[in-house]
Each structure stands twice: as structure tokens, then as C-alpha cells.
Amino acid sequence: MDLLDTLTAKGLRGEVPTREEALAVLATTDDELLDVVAAAGKVRRRWFGRRVKLNYLVNLKSGLCPEDCSYCSQRLGSKAEILKYTWLKPDQAADAARAGVAGGAKRVCLVASGRGPTDRDIDRVTDTMAAIKDADPEVEICVCLGLLSDNQAERLKAAGADAYNHNLNTSEGTYGDIATTHTYADRVDTVQKAHGAGLSACSGLIAGMGESDEDLVDVVFALRELGSDSVPVNFLIPFEGTPLAKEWNLSPQRCLRILAMVRFVNPDTEVRIAGGREVHLRSMQPLGLHIANSIFLGDYLTSEGQAGQADLDMIKDAGFEVEGAGEATLPRHRADVAEAAAGGGCGTAASACGSGGGCGPCGGHAHGAEAASPEAVAPQTQDGDELRSDLVKVRRRGAGTELAPNA
Numbered sequence: 001m002d003l004l005d006t007l008t009a010k011g012l013r014g015e016v017p018t019r020e021e022a023l024a025v026l027a028t029t030d031d032e033l034l035d036v037v038a039a040a041g042k043v044r045r046r047w048f049g050r051r052v053k054l055n056y057l058v059n060l061k062s063g064l065c066p067e068d069c070s071y072c073s074q075r076l077g078s079k080a081e082i083l084k085y086t087w088l089k090p091d092q093a094a095d096a097a098r099a100g101v102a103g104g105a106k107r108v109c110l111v112a113s114g115r116g117p118t119d120r121d122i123d124r125v126t127d128t129m130a131a132i133k134d135a136d137p138e139v140e141i142c143v144c145l146g147l148l149s150d151n152q153a154e155r156l157k158a159a160g161a162d163a164y165n166h167n168l169n170t171s172e173g174t175y176g177d178i179a180t181t182h183t184y185a186d187r188v189d190t191v192q193k194a195h196g197a198g199l200s201a202c203s204g205l206i207a208g209m210g211e212s213d214e215d216l217v218d219v220v221f222a223l224r225e226l227g228s229d230s231v232p233v234n235f236l237i238p239f240e241g242t243p244l245a246k247e248w249n250l251s252p253q254r255c256l257r258i259l260a261m262v263r264f265v266n267p268d269t270e271v272r273i274a275g276g277r278e279v280h281l282r283s284m285q286p287l288g289l290h291i292a293n294s295i296f297l298g299d300y301l302t303s304e305g306q307a308g309q310a311d312l313d314m315i316k317d318a319g320f321e322v323e324g325a326g327e328a329t330l331p332r333h334r335a336d337v338a339e340a341a342a343g344g345g346c347g348t349a350a351s352a353c354g355s356g357g358g359c360g361p362c363g364g365h366a367h368g369a370e371a372a373s374p375e376a377v378a379p380q381t382q383d384g385d386e387l388r389s390d391l392v393k394v395r396r397r398g399a400g401t402e403l404a405p406n407a
């Protein structure tokens with residue numbers, strides 16, 4: 001297939017495809033799907049070998065957000081029955097982080113709901129990072145606190161943060177359809193502030209919100225131009241109790257095509273499968289590892305992932321290996337570009353945190369996971385997409401609970 005030969009050749013050289021080529025990946029058929037995965041896999045192995053970077057989420061503050069991001073279970077007016085709690089204490093967050101690192105995570109992602117941090121919140125996160133790095137100085141820390149004001153990125157960098165996550169989520173043209181309390185430009189500004197302060201920039205997208213192929217390509221090219229070192233690809237988890245509860249638009253095949261398109265446009269950038277991995281890729285998750293080089297270990301912000309041990313078993317069974325603390329994530333030439341863009345700052349060759357909403361991979365729905373009756377016909381949306389709300393499970397363990405974290 002000429003398209004895949006072209007994309008592979010470009011990817012191996014670290015070149016970005018044309019917009020038309022990216023759109024063509026999304027338009028491939030199921031008969032072509034394994035060829036698409038194989039082509040993206042060649043590019044992935046060229047720059048990242050068979051390594052899989054594990055990232056671990058700690059939800060520092062859950063729910064009760066004043067913003068109205070329609071995909072998010074923590075949004076203003078959300079009826080989703082998620083955990084709601086205010087700031088974890090530094091030792092509580094450090095305990096959760098330690099579980100993730102013990103499970104194999106190289107990076108800890110500290111996330112808090114909200115429009116953006118106050119200066120007092122920056123102090124809290126500073127104390128939390130100190131507690132985590134006291135226990136393990138090698139761990140990478142990515143922070144995700146929403147929109148940043150002047151000098152906050154610099155303060156986080158000085159306090160030891162390695163990266164900052166803030167997702168663009170969707171195209172500029174459709175951003176107003178998913179949130180009205182802030183703009184796409186606000187999001188771009190925060191990614192630029194983080195990058196400018198020497199933090200590794202992590203910024204990604206959410207697929208499955210009803211967007212067009214053109215929207216997906218727009219946001220992925222925008223992320224490349226923005227210089228994101230890490231691109232988390234979230235697959236919408238349609239929460240009961242949010243405006244997008246009925247948006248079940250994704251199949252495992254569609255998810256693989258989207259991941260492949262993201263990989264071709266970001267051949268030498270960390271591509272992370274983020275929220276929605278278990279819900280939408282399902283038994284096809286191992287194929288996703290042939291395209292992406294990074295995943296979250298264990299649970300998400302407000303939903304539960306598969307058992308951490310299942311993540312590790314999947315990686316091993318698929319012939320991949322967990323990336324070690326001493327290994328660089330990004331290829332050297334890409335890390336040099338990132339550091340130069342950040343003013344020579346970061347000091348880590350690795351990239352940033354990923355997340356599902358603006359503030360992290362949410363996930364979960366209101367009433368958890370009642371098992372579907374085996375006799376039942378799988379319910380469908382009006383467009384014929386299968387509703388798999390049976391796979392969505394609200395997080396009830398780990399940070400903010402008395403139960404041990406999943407790692």
C-alpha cells in the first residue's frame with residue numbers, strides 16, 4: 001500500500017506526513033488495519049524500541065470543578081457519582097505515588113481539578129513533590145493543575161517538577177462545543193507558559209466526542225506544532241451524569257487508526273494511550289502497544305483501570321518491556337529540541353504526563369459496573385455504536401479512600 005510505505009519512510013526519518021496522508025490513515029478499512037498497525041509499529045520501534053513507559057496518576061483533589069468541560073465527570077453540575085475530596089496531604093499523595101513507583105511507574109502525575117491553581121495551591125504541590133522526591137529522588141513528576149498564571153510554571157519548575165500537562169483536547173474550531181468557561185487559546189497559553197519555564201510539555205487530545213476526522217487531524221498537527229513532548233490520547237469515557245454520556249462513538253479498530261495517525265504525525269514523540277484504554281480498545285489493547293510507547297499503570301482519576309498486574313502482564317506477553325528509571329524516553333535529537341525550546345531547562349529526556357480531561361484521564365460513570373446479562377442484546381446508540389457502560393467503573397480505591405491503590 002503506497003500510503004503506508006510513504007508514512008513508514010517518513011516516520012523512520014522523523015518527518016511529519018501531510019494532512020491528507022493523516023486523514024487517509026483514519027479512512028483505512030478493517031482489511032487494512034493490521035498493515036496500518038505494522039507500519040506504525042516500525043516507526044514506534046525506530047524511536048522507542050520495545051520500551052513502554054509507565055505513568056501513575058495521583059488525583060490530589062477530586063470533583064467540584066467550576067469549569068464546564070462537557071466530557072469531564074468533575075465538571076460544574078456533574079451528576080456522576082465520583083469520589084469528591086479536597087487536597088490530599090503531602091504524605092497521603094506520597095503514599096499513593098510510592099505504590100505506583102513500586103509497581104513500575106517511572107513518572108508520577110499529580111493532578112487536581114479546578115480552573116487553575118492559586119499561589120497557595122502551588123505551595124501545596126511544592127510540599128507534595130518534596131515528599132515524593134524525598135522517598136524516591138529519581139521519580140519524574142508531572143503536574144496538572146489547569147490554567148497557569150504568570151510565574152506559576154517557574155515556581156513549579158524551581159520546586160522540582162519535570163513536566164506540566166495541559167491537553168488541547170480537540171480542534172480549535174470545535175473547542176467552543178465542549179467547554180465555554182475557557183477557550184482553546186487559554187489552553188495553548190498554558191502549554192506555552194509551561195514549556196517556556198523549562199517544563200517538559202505534555203498535551204494531548206480526547207477522541208470520541210463526536211468530532212470529525214478533520215478535527216482529529218487538526219488537533220494532532222496543532223500539538224506537533226506546539227512542541228508537545230508527550231501526546232496522551234484519551235478515548236472518551238461517556239460518564240452518566242455528563243452531557244456526553246450518550247457519545248459511544250469508538251470501536252477498537254477506530255482507536256487503533258487514531259493511535260496510528262497520532263504516531264505518524266509524532267514519529268519521535270511520546271505517544272501515550274491514556275483514559276479509555278480498557279473501555280474502548282478492550283481485547284485489542286496489546287495492538288495499541290505496537291503504536292504507542294507509553295500508558296498509565298492502574299487506575300485513572302475518577303475511574304478504575306484494569307489491575308496494575310494485568311498491565312504488566314500485557315506488556316510482557318506482547319513482547320515489550322517496561323522502561324527503566326535510567327532510560328531516556330525521547331530520542332536524543334528530540335530531547336535536544338525540547339530542551340532548546342524550553343530555554344535549555346528541563347534536564348530530563350523524558351516527557352510529560354497525560355490525561356483524559358483537561359486535567360487528567362477521568363473515567364467512570366455514575367453507578368459503576370453492573371454486569372450485563374449474558375442474554376441481553378448489547379444496547380446501541382442511534383448510530384449503531386455499541387454502548388459498553390458495563391466496562392466503566394467509578395474509582396473507589398486509592399487516593400482519597402481508605403483502600404490500597406491499584407498499581
Ligand code: SF4
Binds near residue numbers: 067068359
Ligand atoms: S477537565 Fe479539568 S477544568 Fe475541565 S471540568 Fe474537568 S477538572 Fe475541571
